[in-house]
Amino acid sequence: MKNCSDSERSKQCRAEVFTPAGLVAYAEGAVVSRTIIETGGGTVTLFAFAGGEGLSEHTAPFDALVNVLDGEVKITIGGKPHHLKSGESIIMPANVPHALSAVTAFKMMLVMIKA
DSSP, rough: OOOOOOOOOOOTTTTTTTOOGSSSOTTTTEEEEEEEETTEEEEEEEEEOOOTTTEEEESSSSSSEEEEEEEEEEETTEEEEEEETTTTTEETTTOOOEEESSSSSSEHHHHHHOO
């Protein structure tokens, strides 16, 4: 398995096996992100949230798939809370308010489709 370090561009990881959770590291009291694919059609971004961190309520103009890679998170979509654990996913619909709150330190992959 290729270990794609932060200094390498994502193109160097294409057609190579990798572990998404290993491409982004936790930082105390912070949210760390790393975009691994960015095209006109969408993005794939990895996030590592320290425990207690989150994103305040906001909307996005496109549907987004969240795949929890590690830990636990509360994701509120349209006022309804959802508790997700490692291995679980949810779709956040376009233009619907959503917020994230780390129950524990957690990592996620966010796939946003811009079509």
